[in-house]
Amino acid sequence: MFKKAIKKIIALMLLIALLIGLFFTAKGYILYKTSISKIPIAEIVQEITDKDSYTAIDDMPDIYLEAVVEVEDKRFYSHTGVDPIAIVRALYNDIKAMSFVEGGSTITQQLAKNLYFSQEKKIERKVAEVFMALAMEDKYDKDEILELYVNSIYFGDNYYSIGEASRGYFNKEAEALTPYESTLLAGIPNAPSVYSPSEDSKLSQERHKQVLDRLVEGNKLTQEEAELIFQNKKSAGGETND
Template identity: 40%
Template sequence: MKKLLVKLTLGIIVFMTALGVFVLQDGYSLYRAATSDIGIQEKINDIRNGKDYVTIDGISKDFLDAIVSVEDHRFYNHNGIDLIAIGRSAISNIDAGKIIMGGSTITQQLAKNLFFTHEQRLERKIAEIFVVRELENNYSKEEILELYVNVIYYGDGYSGIKQASKGYFNTSPNKITLSQSLLLAGLPQSPENYALSKNYERAKERSEVVLMSMIRNNVISRAEVELLCNDKMDKTFNKATLASETIN
């Protein structure tokens, strides 16, 4: 019986190793195919030369802080792959019996938006990692963040922060307010579900999640939160909820 268990265990190990090698090769092939017609550097140069591209110094710091906080708060500390987030999302997915959390970093999301579809395939995730390594090795965190906010979709037909700022608030990315920044930062997770034209109330709830993440990650001061809570002209947020969070 013991020998049988040993053989079975070894068989499983061999099978999983072979499967891993196969998936890795398949992912690498997908990466090569995706970047064969246009390489990463050329793709990025084309994006930067677009008429709606905005450099990072022309984007509201409130917005940049908000989107990093809610999408990838360890962005400046990891190498493109956040193992902690992956582990947390895996546990949540197992508990739910389906995929409800992705655990993707900003760099991974950028890689996906540059070259891949949004389908949940292991091969695609592997291919994505090869692009992530090139991005992290050749571009600074500020460059990666700048590219990310310029290519992601914000709903209602707006791609990139310039279109979203103009389309939603009739302003430029460097002039959006804190409240507007929180709304915009909440949209990329699910643009269709949070699009302001048809799901404004849902987007407001999401923006509170964004603000809570900024409070937890200490990227917004108590004074700023209290100012937001006391602004009678701003009806975006649940003031009681925010006041309670600030006190805690």
């Protein structure tokens, strides 16, 4: 009798969870369709590419692009816009903390959020972000998405693209960035108000070290190469405009 009651309770809870999931999926889909009907993806992409600061991916240092992928979305080139592994990990950490402490968003989802949605942490917004990311992946290839992403993210100090950040912090175009500068900039968008060199150089350097460590873990740099980049700030041309 007791076991039957438990089974009924579990079945009821699963049904409720399913209904809640369907409810937020529907709300998210409506938000996605409403957003894309107001401004089609091609139109909003055109607005980005028309900016004077826009930088083509071929004009960015390879180490900068590798660093962005390693710290933001290391499975970027293998997923379809949504990373199930990252979502499960984020869900686990959120449940453990009983709060939204980790989003599990891919680079494509972050691009979708930056272009269409607010930073408000609502379930329907996350669902809409997923639909938008899938639509973007269907329309653009990975390099195009990465190019759009780094041309539309915030680097602090009112710099909203890699072009603006490279000129603002180092007085040069992105293609001339040194390994030091490239890896330093790659870590800023995670928390611009904290990691911007002009805000707190100590935290900026700590974040820079984290980026280099991720590159080592991803076999993009050896430990010796990472240490050389981190230690040779002046010789690398990495003086910031503090």
